[in-house]
Amino acid sequence: MDFNKAIQAMAKDAKQSARSLRVAKRAEKDAALEFMAEQILSKKEEIITTNAKDTTIARENGLNPAMIDRLTIDEKTITSMIAGLHEVAALPDPVGEVTGMWKRPNGLQVGQIRIPLGVIGFIYESRPNVTVDAAALCIKSGNAVLLKGGSEAIHSNLILNEILSKSLKKANLPEKSIQVIPYKEHEVVGILLSMDEYVDIIIPRGGEGLISYVVENSRIPVLKHFKGVCHVYVDEFADLEMAQKICYNAKVQRPGVCNAMETMLVHKTIATSFLPGMIEEFIRAGVEIRACENTLRLIPHLTLAKESDWPTEYLDLILAVKIVEDMNEAIDHIERYGSHHTEAIVTNDYKRSQEFLERVDASVVLINASTRFNDGFELGLGAEIGINTSKLHAYGPMSLKELTTTKFIVYGSGQVRT
Amino acid sequence: MDFNKAIQAMAKDAKQSARSLRVAKRAEKDAALEFMAEQILSKKEEIITTNAKDTTIARENGLNPAMIDRLTIDEKTITSMIAGLHEVAALPDPVGEVTGMWKRPNGLQVGQIRIPLGVIGFIYESRPNVTVDAAALCIKSGNAVLLKGGSEAIHSNLILNEILSKSLKKANLPEKSIQVIPYKEHEVVGILLSMDEYVDIIIPRGGEGLISYVVENSRIPVLKHFKGVCHVYVDEFADLEMAQKICYNAKVQRPGVCNAMETMLVHKTIATSFLPGMIEEFIRAGVEIRACENTLRLIPHLTLAKESDWPTEYLDLILAVKIVEDMNEAIDHIERYGSHHTEAIVTNDYKRSQEFLERVDASVVLINASTRFNDGFELGLGAEIGINTSKLHAYGPMSLKELTTTKFIVYGSGQVRT
Numbered sequence: 001m002d003f004n005k006a007i008q009a010m011a012k013d014a015k016q017s018a019r020s021l022r023v024a025k026r027a028e029k030d031a032a033l034e035f036m037a038e039q040i041l042s043k044k045e046e047i048i049t050t051n052a053k054d055t056t057i058a059r060e061n062g063l064n065p066a067m068i069d070r071l072t073i074d075e076k077t078i079t080s081m082i083a084g085l086h087e088v089a090a091l092p093d094p095v096g097e098v099t100g101m102w103k104r105p106n107g108l109q110v111g112q113i114r115i116p117l118g119v120i121g122f123i124y125e126s127r128p129n130v131t132v133d134a135a136a137l138c139i140k141s142g143n144a145v146l147l148k149g150g151s152e153a154i155h156s157n158l159i160l161n162e163i164l165s166k167s168l169k170k171a172n173l174p175e176k177s178i179q180v181i182p183y184k185e186h187e188v189v190g191i192l193l194s195m196d197e198y199v200d201i202i203i204p205r206g207g208e209g210l211i212s213y214v215v216e217n218s219r220i221p222v223l224k225h226f227k228g229v230c231h232v233y234v235d236e237f238a239d240l241e242m243a244q245k246i247c248y249n250a251k252v253q254r255p256g257v258c259n260a261m262e263t264m265l266v267h268k269t270i271a272t273s274f275l276p277g278m279i280e281e282f283i284r285a286g287v288e289i290r291a292c293e294n295t296l297r298l299i300p301h302l303t304l305a306k307e308s309d310w311p312t313e314y315l316d317l318i319l320a321v322k323i324v325e326d327m328n329e330a331i332d333h334i335e336r337y338g339s340h341h342t343e344a345i346v347t348n349d350y351k352r353s354q355e356f357l358e359r360v361d362a363s364v365v366l367i368n369a370s371t372r373f374n375d376g377f378e379l380g381l382g383a384e385i386g387i388n389t390s391k392l393h394a395y396g397p398m399s400l401k402e403l404t405t406t407k408f409i410v411y412g413s414g415q416v417r418t
Numbered sequence: 419m420d421f422n423k424a425i426q427a428m429a430k431d432a433k434q435s436a437r438s439l440r441v442a443k444r445a446e447k448d449a450a451l452e453f454m455a456e457q458i459l460s461k462k463e464e465i466i467t468t469n470a471k472d473t474t475i476a477r478e479n480g481l482n483p484a485m486i487d488r489l490t491i492d493e494k495t496i497t498s499m500i501a502g503l504h505e506v507a508a509l510p511d512p513v514g515e516v517t518g519m520w521k522r523p524n525g526l527q528v529g530q531i532r533i534p535l536g537v538i539g540f541i542y543e544s545r546p547n548v549t550v551d552a553a554a555l556c557i558k559s560g561n562a563v564l565l566k567g568g569s570e571a572i573h574s575n576l577i578l579n580e581i582l583s584k585s586l587k588k589a590n591l592p593e594k595s596i597q598v599i600p601y602k603e604h605e606v607v608g609i610l611l612s613m614d615e616y617v618d619i620i621i622p623r624g625g626e627g628l629i630s631y632v633v634e635n636s637r638i639p640v641l642k643h644f645k646g647v648c649h650v651y652v653d654e655f656a657d658l659e660m661a662q663k664i665c666y667n668a669k670v671q672r673p674g675v676c677n678a679m680e681t682m683l684v685h686k687t688i689a690t691s692f693l694p695g696m697i698e699e700f701i702r703a704g705v706e707i708r709a710c711e712n713t714l715r716l717i718p719h720l721t722l723a724k725e726s727d728w729p730t731e732y733l734d735l736i737l738a739v740k741i742v743e744d745m746n747e748a749i750d751h752i753e754r755y756g757s758h759h760t761e762a763i764v765t766n767d768y769k770r771s772q773e774f775l776e777r778v779d780a781s782v783v784l785i786n787a788s789t790r791f792n793d794g795f796e797l798g799l800g801a802e803i804g805i806n807t808s809k810l811h812a813y814g815p816m817s818l819k820e821l822t823t824t825k826f827i828v829y830g831s832g833q834v835r836t
Contacts, residue, residue: 019753023776102798108787110797115779117809196633200809215614215637221810222639242832249834335437357827358441361533369526369830378835379528379826380520391535391618391823392639393811405809408797409775412787414660416667417796 003183007191010146010179011198014119017174018144022116026093028171029140033089035167036136037082043163044078051128051156058152070127071152081132084383088136091382094400095142109411114404116142118200121192122385123214125206126150131160135178137385139168141403144177146199148192151184158182193218203398205386223388223398227313228258228341230371233330233356235347236269242368243346244278249370250344252285256315258387259342259374263310263320265330271298271323279321287317294323310337327352331359338362340389342374363389363396421601425609428564428597429616432537435592436562440534444511446589447558453585454554455503461581462496469546469574476570488545489570499550502801506554509800512818513560527829532822534560536618539610540803541632543624544568549578553596555803557586559821562595564617566610569602576600611636621816623804641806641816645731646676646759648789651748651774653765654687660786661764662696667788668762670703674733676805677760677792681728681738683748689716689741697739705735712741728755745770749777756780758807760792781807781814 021029040047051073058068094114101111120143122134131147138145149157161180169175181188193202196219203223204214211224232250234243250261266275275298279289290305302321309320310333324330327345334343344366345356353367364374376384376397384397394402439447458465469491476486512532519529538561540552549565556563567575579598587593599606611620614637621641622632629642650668652661668679684693693716697707708723720739727738728751742748745763752761762784763774771785782792794802794815802815812820 019779022779104796104798108791115813118779219633221808223810239832245832245834253835361437361440361536362825364826364828366828367830369828369833370835372835373526373828373830373833374826378522379828380522390639392641393823395533395823396826405811405813407780408782408792408814410782410784410787410791410797412785412791414657414663415787415791416663417671417788417790 001183003185003188004191006183007181007188007195008198010181011119011192011195013176014144014146014179015198017177018116018118020174021139021142021144021177022118024142024173028173029093029142030089032139032168032171032173033085033136035170036132036164037085039163039167040078040081040085040132044075047078047156047159047163048073050159053155054128054153063152067126067152071156073128073156077129081129084129084133085136088140088383091140091400093140094404099406106415107413108415111409112406113409114401115407117403117405118143119198120145120403121148121195121199121202121220122146123148123189123192123202123204123206123210124150125210126152128153128156128160130205131157131180132164133383134385135164137383137400137403139173139177141400143403144174146179146181146192148181148189154182154184189213190217193220196220203386221392223386223393224390225258225387226389227339228260228387228389229262229311229313229337229339230259230342230344231263231265231330231334231338232261232344232346232371233265233324233327233334234267234270234274235327235345235349235352236267237349237352238270238274238346239348240270240274243274244281246344246346246368246370247278248281248285250372251282251287251319252317253370253372255317258313259371260315261319261371262312262314263322263337265322265324265333267327267330268294268323268325271295275299275321275323282319285317287319290318290320292322295321313339327356331356334360334362341387342366342371344369344371363387419601421603421606422609424601425599425606425613426616428599429537429610429613431594432562432564432597433616435595436534436536438592439557439560439562439595442560442591446591447511447560448507450557450586450589450591451503451507451554453588454550454582455500457581457585458496458499458503458550462493465496465574465577465581466491468577471573472546472571481570485544485570489574491546491574495547499547502547502551503554506558506801509558509818511558512822517824524833525831526833529827530824531827532819533825535821535823536561537616538563538821539566539613539617539620539638540564541566541607541610541620541622541624541628542568543628544570546571546574546578548623549575549598550582551801552803553582555801555818555821557591557595559818561821562592564597564599564610566599566607572600572602607631608635611638614638621804639810641804641811642808643676643805644807645757646678646805646807647680647729647731647755647757648677648760648762649681649683649748649752649756650679650762650764650789651683651742651745651752652685652688652692653745653763653767653770654685655767655770656685656688656692656764657766658688658692661692662699664762664764664786664788665696666699666703668790669700669705669737670735671788671790673735675790676731677789678733679737679789680730680732681740681751681755683740683742683751685745685748686712686741686743689713693717693739693741700737703735705737708736708738710740713739731757745774749774752778752780759805760784760789762787762789781805
């Protein structure tokens with residue numbers, strides 16, 4: 001099989017489709033999304049049966065139960081796919097928004113208008129519902145998409161692709177605007193990353209290994225989400241009750257996600273009043289504590305943190321704890337070990353809150369709120385396709401607007417340059 | 419010499435400097451720029467003498483006169499460097515602008531605030547005045563910059579670096595915010611492109627060879643400017659006198675730049691009335707015409723265009739000319755051969771003008787104006803650091819705002835996720 005030729009043909013079709021999508025009306029795009037929702041509902045038995053092929057093979061291959069759980073499509077997954085499609089259909093169309101317009105001294109009227117990016121290459125791991133979510137966001141923002149999902153989900157992704165493409169056709173949009181790459185071979189990813197003539201942007205979603213591979217091998221710009229090593233800094237002027245609530249939420253409410261707190265930084269002045277109660281609460285919730293030496297002096301039975309704990313994304317009920325001299329030390333620690341994802345301060349001091357907000361370099365910086373709010377929906381952007389921790393194009397959660405760019409439009413009346 | 423170690427040390431210093439620049443006040447940044455202007459004026463003899471070293475070596479190495487001209491710093495270059503510094507100082511500070519703020523149902527106040535990108539790696543060819551222009555834009559937008567200029571300009575760039583760094587120090591900003599990479603060896607570029615731990619973005623400015631090398635080898639996001647294959651489409655409903663003025667300006671006023679017209683597309687209905695006079699005018703101006711077969715039927719003595727003419731950026735007094743059936747053919751031609759840089763239509767038909775504006779995918783699309791207006795200053799953005807023809811982050815001319823990104827800021831009062 002000549003994968004290069006096959007992927008190139010798909011990429012060409014995507015680019016061709018993108019030309020029509022670029023000028024598609026909102027009504028057409030929304031109709032396609034609603035058809036998708038209808039079709040997924042009416043074909044749910046078929047989807048679930050096909051998905052069983054994937055889960056059976058996965059079980060035979062000895063995949064762990066958590067992975068199989070992520071791979072499984074059940075009634076609940078179907079409902080959430082459908083809800084996602086309705087949600088995206090209800091969001092405003094970002095395309096066509098004029099973000100600014102001004103007049104030049106020579107009478108030229110210059111503006112910037114929001115347009116789709118073109119063709120998006122989306123590379124992700126095994127959850128097949130992501131196929132539908134990502135496709136919906138891409139279509140609504142006027143982009144064609146090439147989807148390279150995990151190979152364990154191949155049968156599920158292909159039947160979803162068929163349903164999505166038929167719905168596009170029914171709405172008079174090009175079928176090939178959504179294409180699942182049907183090959184399991186690993187080399188296919190490398191080939192996709194070389195198609196810079198056709199693909200405008202690559203969005204990888206998965207573990208650090210996948211992201212690193214993509215960054216190293218792509219000729220196409222990448223919007224990447226590395227890890228979330230998020231901190232909460234409890235300042236000496238914090239409302240300690242509020243701090244306790246926020247830190248508990250940031251760590252315990254859902255420890256396996258990127259916006260969960262991994263390290264808690266505590267100002268030395270309040271360490272004695274705050275830490276014992278807080279840590280007791282964490283331990284009751286099953287959180288394993290890795291503490292700095294000063295914390296150990298206060299609460300001796302804890303495990304001593306190693307240097308390797310500070311930059312670690314546990315994604316688990318584990319928390320590193322450090323007592324700091326002052327806010328400067330907290331900010332220095334965040335600068336050194338953080339991952340530019342989400343950082344929070346708890347304080348009632350006005351100056352400190354403003355300074356933390358200004359000095360900390362992260363995609364989302366919060367005062368007196370849980371790190372768990374770094375999420376497209378929670379911040380009010382609508383559904384998200386990922387969180388970008390590199391600064392280009394969109395820093396933070398990416399939703400519809402972040403899947404577009406702007407071009408300049410110029411209304412003249414015969415102007416020339418002198 | 420261990421270049422890897424040396425470049426890494428510079429990149430680390432840049433990153434450290436970026437931390438201070440991130441929170442520098444506008445007054446400090448403007449003061450630094452004004453000191454730079456003062457210092458360049460007071461040290462102009464020294465700059466010109468040092469530059470003579472570069473031009474002497476260049477002459478000995480047999481560089482062509484045009485290259486030597488670009489390399490030379492004379493009184494006029496000094497004046498333009500100083501004017502550029504004043505101009506950038508006068509521009510508003512993009513950093514700190516809140517681009518939006520909204521309230522969530524739970525009372526969280528969410529906003530987006532403009533912040534610097536961090537560390538910019540700027541790779542460019544031989545003009546030493548670019549060193550000053552680029553440094554000024556980077557400092558004003560709060561970014562540290564690593565400058566890798568052409569090796570022919572090394573002495574000039576190093577003395578400029580000394581002056582710029584001293585001015586930063588005088589304004590209490592970190593000296594190492596501006597660093598010219600002092601090595602001529604080619605491998606240095608590859609090393610710079612691997613410093614993704616410290617460098618946030620790479621901007622290459624130069625020929626296609628340089629750009630391709632950078633795109634292929636960079637682990638860091640690249641804002642790139644490929645070629646400008648710009649078209650003017652003269653519609654059947656054009657004001658022919660206006661069309662003649664615009665096409666002449668787009669081709670002849672400065673043919674060696676990226677926003678000059680390379681191909682003129684003419685609607686068949688007006689070909690007979692428009693082309694003979696227009697082409698006569700071009701020929702009088704010394705323009706060599708490469709025409710399609712239909713044009714040759716009208717004006718037989720012209721050269722027949724080859725397939726290879728359509729995607730060519732001549733950067734010279736050469737023009738490809740094609741008669742098209744209708745606007746669709748014009749747009750298809752642009753889609754196939756254009757470079758997403760600048761595209762213009764001349765028409766008095768309302769529907770056509772709107773359709774061209776919507777359907778054509780280029781960083782700047784103009785109605786009834788010369789392609790030569792694709793320029794940061796002409797569009798009203800202020801000085802520009804380059805024109806981006808890829809769609810991510812900033813499509814089109816990049817000025818101060820495009821050297822920044824936004825982060826989310828969240829004002830809470832104890833909110834947690836449920």
